[in-house]
Every structure is written in C-alpha cells, then in structure tokens.
Amino acid sequence: MVYGSIEAGGTKFVCAIGDGDFNIKERVSFPTTTPEETMKLVIEFFKKYQNELESIGIGSFGPIDIHRDSPTYGYITSTPKLAWQNYDFVGTLKEVFDVPMAWTTDVNAACYGEYIAGAGQGFSSVVYYTVGTGIGGGALQDGVFVEGFSHPEMGHMLVRNHPDDSFEGNCPFHKTCLEGMAAGPAIEKRAGKKGQELAEDDPNWDIEAYYLAQCAYNTTLMLSPDKIILGGGVMKQKQLLGKVYKAFDELMNGYVKTPKLEEYIVTPELGDNAGTIGCLALARDSKLHS
Amino acid sequence: MVYGSIEAGGTKFVCAIGDGDFNIKERVSFPTTTPEETMKLVIEFFKKYQNELESIGIGSFGPIDIHRDSPTYGYITSTPKLAWQNYDFVGTLKEVFDVPMAWTTDVNAACYGEYIAGAGQGFSSVVYYTVGTGIGGGALQDGVFVEGFSHPEMGHMLVRNHPDDSFEGNCPFHKTCLEGMAAGPAIEKRAGKKGQELAEDDPNWDIEAYYLAQCAYNTTLMLSPDKIILGGGVMKQKQLLGKVYKAFDELMNGYVKTPKLEEYIVTPELGDNAGTIGCLALARDSKLHS
Numbered sequence: 001m002v003y004g005s006i007e008a009g010g011t012k013f014v015c016a017i018g019d020g021d022f023n024i025k026e027r028v029s030f031p032t033t034t035p036e037e038t039m040k041l042v043i044e045f046f047k048k049y050q051n052e053l054e055s056i057g058i059g060s061f062g063p064i065d066i067h068r069d070s071p072t073y074g075y076i077t078s079t080p081k082l083a084w085q086n087y088d089f090v091g092t093l094k095e096v097f098d099v100p101m102a103w104t105t106d107v108n109a110a111c112y113g114e115y116i117a118g119a120g121q122g123f124s125s126v127v128y129y130t131v132g133t134g135i136g137g138g139a140l141q142d143g144v145f146v147e148g149f150s151h152p153e154m155g156h157m158l159v160r161n162h163p164d165d166s167f168e169g170n171c172p173f174h175k176t177c178l179e180g181m182a183a184g185p186a187i188e189k190r191a192g193k194k195g196q197e198l199a200e201d202d203p204n205w206d207i208e209a210y211y212l213a214q215c216a217y218n219t220t221l222m223l224s225p226d227k228i229i230l231g232g233g234v235m236k237q238k239q240l241l242g243k244v245y246k247a248f249d250e251l252m253n254g255y256v257k258t259p260k261l262e263e264y265i266v267t268p269e270l271g272d273n274a275g276t277i278g279c280l281a282l283a284r285d286s287k288l289h290s
Numbered sequence: 291m292v293y294g295s296i297e298a299g300g301t302k303f304v305c306a307i308g309d310g311d312f313n314i315k316e317r318v319s320f321p322t323t324t325p326e327e328t329m330k331l332v333i334e335f336f337k338k339y340q341n342e343l344e345s346i347g348i349g350s351f352g353p354i355d356i357h358r359d360s361p362t363y364g365y366i367t368s369t370p371k372l373a374w375q376n377y378d379f380v381g382t383l384k385e386v387f388d389v390p391m392a393w394t395t396d397v398n399a400a401c402y403g404e405y406i407a408g409a410g411q412g413f414s415s416v417v418y419y420t421v422g423t424g425i426g427g428g429a430l431q432d433g434v435f436v437e438g439f440s441h442p443e444m445g446h447m448l449v450r451n452h453p454d455d456s457f458e459g460n461c462p463f464h465k466t467c468l469e470g471m472a473a474g475p476a477i478e479k480r481a482g483k484k485g486q487e488l489a490e491d492d493p494n495w496d497i498e499a500y501y502l503a504q505c506a507y508n509t510t511l512m513l514s515p516d517k518i519i520l521g522g523g524v525m526k527q528k529q530l531l532g533k534v535y536k537a538f539d540e541l542m543n544g545y546v547k548t549p550k551l552e553e554y555i556v557t558p559e560l561g562d563n564a565g566t567i568g569c570l571a572l573a574r575d576s577k578l579h580s
Contacts, residue, residue, distance in 0.1 A: 124438060141438070150516045150547075153511045158450060158536065160450055214487060222513065223442060223513075255463040
C-alpha cells in the first residue's frame with residue numbers, strides 16, 4: 001500500500017508516492033500550465049500505482065473550496081490564474097482514482113507536515129508561513145486546521161511601512177499588505193535585483209525582517225501558537241531570522257511572554273519536503289477525506 | 291442544581307447564579323479592588339448556594355495561566371493591576387467550593403456565550419471582541435478555544451494610522467496598537483471628550499471605524515471565521531457598524547469573498563449578558579473543568 005501526494009503550487013506541481021513513514025518511492029515535478037496539460041501528467045504519474053494506491057493528499061494553491069457540503073467542494077475557486085478558475089480538482093482525480101482524497105491548501109499541507117514530522121512535532125498549536133513568490137499561512141490546533149467560512153489568507157494581513165521604506169507595494173489587491181511588501185517579488189522590486197543577489201548585510205534585509213516580525217507579532221497576538229514556522233525561498237537567507245527576533249522584541253516590548261524566540265519562531269525542519277510529507281501524512285491520517 | 295458564573299473584569303466583578311437554560315436566579319456586582327476585598331464578597335455570594343452549586347464558570351481579566359499542567363494554572367499572572375499579579379484565583383475558590391471550575395479569559399467566556407446562545411449559534415468558527423476600556427478578543431472553533439502557549443491577546447494587534455489621525459496612541463506597551471488607538475480611553479483622549487458625548491456624525495467615528503475595520507480585516511485573513519462579533523461599550527454607538535463595513539470593503543478590495551458583511555460582522559445578541567451566560571454555559575458544559 002502506498003500514499004499519493006500532490007503539492008499543487010502556482011508555478012509547479014510536485015507529485016510523490018510514499019509509504020506511511022514518509023519514505024518517498026518516487027517524486028516528479030511538472031510546470032503549472034493549464035489544467036488539461038498539468039493534470040494529464042499528474043494522472044499518468046499516479047496511474048502507475050493505481051493498484052496499490054491507498055489514498056491521495058492534495059495541498060493546492062488557492063483560494064479553494066474546502067466545505068464538504070458545498071457543490072464546488074474540491075474546486076480551485078477565484079484564483080487570478082484564469083485557466084484554473086473554478087476548476088474541479090478533486091472531481092477530476094476522482095473520475096480516475098477511486099480512493100479517498102484529502103484536500104487542503106498548500107500551506108496547510110506544509111503546516112501539517114511540520115506538525116507531524118518536523119518543527120511542530122509534539123506541539124498543540126502550530127502556524128506555518130511560506131515566504132516566496134507569494135506569502136501564505138496555515139494554522140493547526142490539535143491537528144485541526146484553523147478555518148471557518150474558508151481557509152485563512154494570512155499573507156495579506158496589514159503591515160506598517162518600515163520608516164526607511166518608500167516601496168509602494170505590489171499586491172494587486174492591497175498594495176502594501178504583508179505579501180505586497182515582503183514576498184520575493186517585492187524584495188526584488190524594492191532593491192532593483194533579486195534577493196539572492198543582495199549581500200547578507202544589505203539594509204533591505206532589515207526592512208524584510210521588520211515585515212516578517214510584524215507577521216510573527218500579529219500571529220502571536222491572534223493565535224498564541226506554540227510554534228511559528230517561517231518557510232519558503234526567502235527564509236533561506238540565514239541572516240534573516242536573527243533580525244526578525246530583534247524587530248519582534250521591539251514590537252512586543254515585553255507585553256506577551258512568548259516561548260524563547262529561538263524555539264518559537266523557526267524555519268522548517270523538513271525544508272522543502274514539508275509540503276510533500278504533509279500531503280502524505282494527510283493521506284495516511286485520513287484527514288479531510290472525501 | 292445551579293451553576294455559578296464569575297465575570298472578573300478589570301473594573302468590576304459580576305457574579306451570578308443560573309440554571310442550565312441560563313435563567314438567572316441572582317446577580318450581583320462588586321468593584322475590582324484587591325483580591326482580599328473582592329474575593330471575600332465573591333465567596334460570600336456563592337456560599338448561599340453552596341449546597342446546590344454544581345460547578346462554576348470563570349471568565350477573568352488577564353493575562354491568566356490556562357495550562358492545566360502548569361504549577362500556576364488558575365492564576366492571574368502578569369497583569370498591570372499589581373494587587374492581582376500572580377494571584378491564585380481558582381485555588382482560592384477551590385479552598386471553599388469543592389466543585390468543578392471552568393477557567394478562561396473574560397473575552398473567551400463572552401465568545402462562548404455568543405457561540406452557545408447568541409450571534410454565533412450554529413456556526414463553527416466564532417470570534418468575539420470587546421471594545422471598551424481596553425480591547426480584547428477570543429476565538430472558538432467547533433467549541434474549542436483558539437490558544438497555544440497562552441490565550442490570544444488580539445486587542446494589541448498592529449494597526450495603521452488613519453491618515454487624518456495625529457493621536458499618538460496610549461497603549462503603555464505599543465502606543466499605537468489597536469487598543470492604543472481604538473479603545474474608549476483613546477477615543478476620549480483624541481477627541482478631548484468621552485465617546486458618549488460625541489455627535490453621531492463626528493469624524494472621530496470614521497477614525498474609530500477605520501481601526502475596527504483593520505481588526506476585522508486581519509481577523510478575516512488570519513482565522514477566516516464564520517462570525518466576527520464586536521461587543522463592549524464602544525459598540526453601543528449604532529452608527530459605527532456601517533462605517534466599519536465601508537472601511538472593511540475598501541481594505542479587502544474584493545480579495546476574499548466573505549459572508550455578507552451585515553451577517554458577518556455583528557454586535558452581540560446577548561448584549562451585556564454574553565459574559566455571564568458564557569460563564570454559566572462553561573460551567574454547565576464541563577468545558578475546561580479543573
């Protein structure tokens with residue numbers, strides 16, 4: 001028996017087959033083009049395992065419909081990616097694979113991965129952010145995703161401008177929200193070059209840390225979680241975390257006694273595998289199955 | 291059999307005795323002075339019912355220790371009210387009343403009241419804010435309080451200054467956080483007179499609504515709840531809610547399709563009884579009992 005994992009991201013899909021201990025048997029990656037093209041490749045990949053496939057865990061870019069009693073459950077809904085708008089993701093797979101499927105957002109899946117097998121292991125309340133081409137967040141409390149009328153969209157929380165930052169923000173909806181000020185494209189537009197090309201001591205990293213500290217601060221006050229995990233490409237800048245702690249301390253000003261920051265605001269233990277392991281774990285644990 | 295309710299607020303304690311349908315048999319109120327004075331009155335009140343008292347629900351001002359495995363579980367911890375710092379609230383009551391006690395924050399208790407018997411009834415995810423002398427928030431998902439290393443402190447989330455607002459903020463920790471800009475004392479200090487004395491069309495209400503809209507916006511993106519309930523003295527200004535909807539719409543700019551705002555951001559159905567009914571319900575439902 002094997003489990004299937006689909007990490008459906010905005011730029012690529014990562015599909016994998018693994019066992020209940022998250023040993024990965026095979027993993028492939030496809031560019032996210034149109035549903036016709038991309039899903040054809042996804043289906044071909046899993047067909048090889050059709051006879052032993054127990055269930056599939058899917059973490060998708062969004063917004064997605066997560067309400068099982070909704071007629072569009074399992075759909076990607078109002079995404080700006082036009083080809084994927086109102087796309088019946090789960091239904092398309094169900095036509096081919098008659099197995100249970102777990103369906104949640106890509107960040108929720110990564111959060112679940114870190115909760116089950118990474119930095120969130122053994123903790124009750126875990127929040128995961130990915131800081132990359134966009135910013136997304138997901139939260140779990142006692143293994144249940146934080147959600148209501150829909151899943152969270154934490155990356156678009158409001159932030160205050162850094163006093164030295166004149167960048168006008170590039171979120172198409174909110175200009176200067178967290179994503180508009182702190183995702184990879186914002187760093188690049190502000191600095192005039194990619195984040196990877198900036199020196200470690202470039203002042204742009206202080207600006208970036210100020211926004212991420214606001215994110216961690218608001219998360220602390222809203223959810224009071226046991227762990228805040230900051231993942232995604234931007235967090236590969238190892239100098240960032242220390243700057244985030246400093247800015248967080250200044251914002252908090254002693255008001256809430258959090259756990260020690262080095263243990264409270266951390267990077268993913270599973271690295272880039274958080275999503276794949278999360279989807280395998282969702283498949284294994286029969287969470288959110290339909 | 292009767293249930294006891296203690297709403298322990300920063301200015302007054304409201305104690306009540308009620309039945310399982312929240313019919314209130316007796317209710318009294320004491321000023322919050324010192325633990326010795328105030329708790330003496332509390333204990334005297336409940337002693338009259340000692341023989342029929344099934345359990346007590348307590349919603350307290352905070353911060354409080356909610357972790358049952360902690361040696362200071364049931365304590366008020368680092369409150370700025372010096373007399374109550376590190377006060378063993380539950381332990382003091384337990385010395386006199388050998389009944390189960392539910393222990394949570396005052397806003398969590400009010401949130402539970404609205405969830406069980408008010409505006410949140412029948413919904414999965416409910417957030418409650420009180421906007422009064424301070425701002426506090428609590429959240430429930432499927433009857434479980436949102437919490438982790440501690441309870442939330444939502445009232446201190448960061449907000450952006452309204453462009454016409456030169457008030458410097460009066461939160462002793464964060465100056466211009468939500469509470470520092472939008473609680474009753476901030477309104478009074480900004481306007482030079484109490485909120486109740488301001489005309490309905492005073493521009494100060496637009497400023498207030500802008501901050502409350504940011505609160506609702508961030509709450510939407512972080513928790514995506516089914517209901518956001520805004521209670522407390524400031525919300526008795528009936529003209530506020532419409533202004534909050536307008537500012538919320540402008541901030542959201544169509545990004546997340548929330549439920550209809552008139553049904554999504556609401557005032558408490560239980561009015562000032564949310565806390566008392568919440569504590570009775572916590573007592574009745576054996577939640578958080580110790």
